[in-house]
Amino acid sequence: MKEENQPPITELRFEGIGVSPGIVHGKVLLMGTTPEKVRKRSIREEHVQDQIQKLEQALILTRQQIQDIQKRIADEIGEKDASIFDAHLLVVEDSALIDQAVKEVQTSLVSIEYAYSRVAKKYITSLSRIEDEYLRERAADVEDVTRRVIRNLLGIEHRTLDTLEEPRIIVSYDLSPSDTATTDRKKVIGFATDIGSKTSHTAIMARSLNIPAIVGLRDISTRLETDQEVLLDGYKGMIIVNPTQQTLEEYGQIEVKKQVIEEKLDEIRFQEARTPDGHKVILSGNIELIDDVPLVIENGAEGIGLYRTEFLFINRDDLPNEEEQYEAYRKVAAAIKPHSVIIRTLDIGGDKFLSHLQIPQEMNPFLGWRAIRFCLARPEIFKAQLRAILRASVEGNVKIMYPMISGVQEVQQANHMLEEARQELRNEGKPFDQHMSVGVMIEVPSAAMTSERIADEVDFFSLGTNDLIQYSIAVDRVNEKIAYLYEPTHPAILRLIKMVVENGHKKGKWVGLCGEMAGDVMLTPLLIGLGLDELSTGSVVVPRIKQAICSVHFSEMQHFAHEALHCDSAAEIMRRCEEMARRLYPDLVS
Numbered sequence: 001m002k003e004e005n006q007p008p009i010t011e012l013r014f015e016g017i018g019v020s021p022g023i024v025h026g027k028v029l030l031m032g033t034t035p036e037k038v039r040k041r042s043i044r045e046e047h048v049q050d051q052i053q054k055l056e057q058a059l060i061l062t063r064q065q066i067q068d069i070q071k072r073i074a075d076e077i078g079e080k081d082a083s084i085f086d087a088h089l090l091v092v093e094d095s096a097l098i099d100q101a102v103k104e105v106q107t108s109l110v111s112i113e114y115a116y117s118r119v120a121k122k123y124i125t126s127l128s129r130i131e132d133e134y135l136r137e138r139a140a141d142v143e144d145v146t147r148r149v150i151r152n153l154l155g156i157e158h159r160t161l162d163t164l165e166e167p168r169i170i171v172s173y174d175l176s177p178s179d180t181a182t183t184d185r186k187k188v189i190g191f192a193t194d195i196g197s198k199t200s201h202t203a204i205m206a207r208s209l210n211i212p213a214i215v216g217l218r219d220i221s222t223r224l225e226t227d228q229e230v231l232l233d234g235y236k237g238m239i240i241v242n243p244t245q246q247t248l249e250e251y252g253q254i255e256v257k258k259q260v261i262e263e264k265l266d267e268i269r270f271q272e273a274r275t276p277d278g279h280k281v282i283l284s285g286n287i288e289l290i291d292d293v294p295l296v297i298e299n300g301a302e303g304i305g306l307y308r309t310e311f312l313f314i315n316r317d318d319l320p321n322e323e324e325q326y327e328a329y330r331k332v333a334a335a336i337k338p339h340s341v342i343i344r345t346l347d348i349g350g351d352k353f354l355s356h357l358q359i360p361q362e363m364n365p366f367l368g369w370r371a372i373r374f375c376l377a378r379p380e381i382f383k384a385q386l387r388a389i390l391r392a393s394v395e396g397n398v399k400i401m402y403p404m405i406s407g408v409q410e411v412q413q414a415n416h417m418l419e420e421a422r423q424e425l426r427n428e429g430k431p432f433d434q435h436m437s438v439g440v441m442i443e444v445p446s447a448a449m450t451s452e453r454i455a456d457e458v459d460f461f462s463l464g465t466n467d468l469i470q471y472s473i474a475v476d477r478v479n480e481k482i483a484y485l486y487e488p489t490h491p492a493i494l495r496l497i498k499m500v501v502e503n504g505h506k507k508g509k510w511v512g513l514c515g516e517m518a519g520d521v522m523l524t525p526l527l528i529g530l531g532l533d534e535l536s537t538g539s540v541v542v543p544r545i546k547q548a549i550c551s552v553h554f555s556e557m558q559h560f561a562h563e564a565l566h567c568d569s570a571a572e573i574m575r576r577c578e579e580m581a582r583r584l585y586p587d588l589v590s
Contacts, residue, residue, distance in 0.1 A: 002315060009242045014217055016192070018237030019203035021262075022212030023255045024190040025248065028228045029168035030221065031175070038150060041111040051105050051112040055098070058152040063092050065148065091145040097123060113153040120146035144176035166190065169232055173221045175202045180381045185209055190232040192239050194221050198538065214239055265543040269300040270459065273546045279554035281528065283546055284342075284536035290328060293335040295539040300546060303339030303397075305462065305536020306514040307332060309385070310348040319381065325388035332394035340397040342439065342536075343389050345414075346381070347371045347403040370403035376413050386421040386514060393433035401462055405440040405447045411457045441514075443467035448496040453506035461500055462536070464513030469493055487570035488517050489577065494530070494565055501531045512536060521588050524548040525580045526573075529561025544588055551585040 002421030037400070043051060066088050091097070097119055104115035120142065125140035164187035172179075173194045188211060196202050196215030206213035220239065231243040231251060235258060240247060273283040284305030285296035296304060312320045312328055320328075335342050348370065375382035389400050402414050415438065425432055443450050443464030451461065465488065469475070472492055474484045487493075497513070504511040512534030517523050519537035521544050527535060528549060537545060560580060568574045581589045 002510050011244050012241040013246060014218035014220055014239050014241070016214040016220070016237045016239070017197060018234045019198050019215050020191075020206035020213035021209060022210070022234045022343055023257070023258070024169060024192075024212050024234075025231045025233070025243070025251070026167050026169050026189050026229070028171050028224050028226055028230055029164070030224060030226045031170055031172040031179070036152070038113050038117040040114050043105070043109050043111055045109060048106055048109070049375050051115075052102055053110045054153065055101065055116065058149050059092055059098070061152045062149045063089065063144065064148070065152075066145070087141050088145050091142050091147070097146075113150055116146070116153065117150050120150070120394075147176070148157060152406070169230055171221055171224050171230075171421070172579055178420060183209060183211070185211065190216075190234070192220055192230075192232060194218055209219055244330060257587070265547060265586075268547060268550065269543050271300070271546070271550070273302070273549040275528070275549060275552055275554045275557075277420045277553045277555055279528070281532070281549050282512070282534035283542055283549070284339075284512070284514075285539040285542060286536055287332070287539075290331050290335065292539070293332060296542075298335065299539045299542040301339075301539060301542045304332070304336055304341040305512055305534060306401075307341055307343045308347065309344060310346055311320065313346065313348060319384075322384040322388045322391075325385055326391045329389055329392035329398070330395060333392050333398050337395065337397055340399055342399045342401050343392075344401045344403055344441065345372070345385055345389075348374065372402050372410050372414060373404070376417075378409065379417060379442050382414075382417060383421055386418050387425060390418075390421055390425055390432040390436065391430060393436040394431050396433060398433065398459070399437040400458075401439040401441055401443045403464070404443060404467070405454065406444045407446055407450055408453050408457065411440055411454055415457060442500050443471070443515075445496065448500050452503040452506065455504055455509050458509065459508050461504045461511045462499060462534075463500060463511065463513040463515065463532075465493070465497075465513060465517045468496065468515070472496060487574075488520070488523065489526070489564075489573040490569040491565070491567060491570065491573070494526075494561075494573065497527075497532075498532050498561075507529065510534065519543060519545065521548050521585075522574075522577050523580045525552050525557050525584065526561055526564055528552055528554060529557030529564075531558075531561075548581070548585055548588060 055330075070089075100119045101112065101116040104110065104119065105112055108115070124139050124143050124146070127142060164184055167187050167189045169190040170188055171192045174196065175191060175193055183205075190211060191202060193202055193215045193451070194217055198215075202213060202215055212232055213277060214232060214234060216237075217239065225557065229242060231240040231247065233240070233251070243251075247349035272280060274280045278403050282302050282305075283300075284300035285292075285299065285304045286306040286308070287293060287296060287304055288311040290307050293304070307329075309325075309329075312325060326546050331344055332343075339376040375385075388402075389398065392398055400418070404410065405411055405414075410424075418438065422432065422434075437459040439458050439460035439462055440447070440454060441464040442451060442461050443466070447454060448468070455461070469486060469488055469490070472484060473490055474489065503512045511531070513527060513532050514536040516537075517527065518535040519541045521541070524535075525543055525548070535545060560576075564573045564576060567576070579587070
């Protein structure tokens with residue numbers, strides 16, 4: 001009997017966010033990450049103590065599991081990447097979470113797994129609503145740890161990625177840090193997830209493991225099945241299902257070209273970022289913890305343009321004291337020498353603090369009591385940080401920067417408190433850099449509009465374009481319904497950037513930019529043309545931005561920026577930027 005003709009298999013393409021470069025071809029392993037369902041179960045009062053002991057045992061087991069993972073990562077990849085799990089250990093020991101779960105058992109007479117899952121869900125929900133992208137994604141830490149605790153309470157064994165029999169591309173709604181950490185690098189050849197961004201732990205660990213990865217694929221985990229054949233392009237953020245032979249051949253050629261590009265980037269990694277006509281731009285890296293410093297150095301950044309200090313304050317039940325902060329800041333300053341580090345004072349408040357500070361809820365915390373506003377209202381917290389930063393400045397390469405400044409008065413108030421801290425240290429005989437530079441972040445439109453006056457009070461500006469964009473255009477950048485309105489090339493944003501640069505330069509002050517725009521190679525010609533003196537970005541993209549800077553002529557980019565300032569739409573400006581980038585350094589954007 002003659003076989004019926006089988007219908008041809010259709011090639012399908014899905015686009016997400018490429019977070020770890022590389023091209024791989026293989027079979028899918030679909031992993032479920034649906035949280036374990038915990039049913040409500042009532043208990044008798046005499047069993048309350050048994051439930052508390054059950055939690056204690058589960059926490060001990062969880063701590064041991066995390067420490068085992070941490071040791072494995074330290075041995076296989078390095079101490080820096082293993083330190084990611086320090087935050088996980090803090091979650092295990094979070095007394096606020098534990099105490100609330102125990103209290104619910106005692107008052108509601110329910111099982112500990114049910115009580116703990118309810119409390120954990122509240123924590124995760126609160127973190128997920130935070131406006132700051134990095135802090136919001138730290139909800140993954142809490143979710144990963146609490147799910148592990150719940151599994152241990154229920155006696156469920158978790159499937160890991162270190163026992164695969166053949167190479168696979170892992171596809172999932174999301175991957176927890178411990179999922180990626182227990183990966184067998186010989187068998188897991190790629191990651192693809194529905195959610196996530198360039199700062200999610202899946203992205204961080206994938207880059208550390210040198211495994212190609214794509215996040216933000218929306219519903220890819222519901223569209224694919226285990227054993228399907230896919231090609232994953234970590235450069236473009238594209239996953240191709242059932243790739244044709246022609247596609248495979250094309251990607252084979254692309255992979256060879258990409259390897260050549262990476263080798264060229266290695267050659268310029270430690271060169272200055274200077275245009276062919278002699279214009280130098282300082283290219284810095286952004287960090288959260290001292291463990292990020294080696295990556296800044298390895299990628300050839302000329303210092304740290306943004307040290308986010310709030311990460312010393314989260315995932316703990318108390319505030320870091322002056323001595324603890326001093327040691328952290330001093331170590332970073334010493335590690336990055338001879339380059340400088342810009343330490344941003346506490347950018348936290350509203351719903352960003354943990355419950356132990358008892359900050360009242362606000363209708364709109366993102367326009368509320370946060371950052372410099374919080375610090376000026378809580379001088380005991382702010383003064384301790386200022387003293388710690390001043391003491392660390394003895395290293396000779398420390399600069400300080402105030403976030404979310406809205407006008408001159410806030411700068412004057414902050415500087416007054418800084419001078420008080422200086423005087424206190426003088427009286428105590430403690431050394432510090434008498435000439436430490438002081439700057440502000442320009443991320444509120446009112447600060448940009450009054451930047452000429454603010455320049456009299458500071459030594460430099462750093463444009464925080466992430467917030468400047470959303471505050472200027474009135475777009476919540478985490479709201480998917482209006483995400484299309486979040487446009488870095490909006491004419492208003494370019495005018496604000498240009499205004500700040502001109503006002504700063506007029507007063508002899510340098511101007512940097514530390515938002516996501518700094519790491520977008522498509523926008524590099526425009527930012528150079530607008531006259532920025534410094535760009536600070538994620539460490540891993542520094543070589544690419546450096547290559548872009550070395551490929552453009554400053555005089556030509558000034559003319560290009562001038563023309564862009566006269567365009568009427570963000571789309572038109574973006575189109576011109578893409579055309580310019582493809583003409584000047586096609587290998588970086590193809």
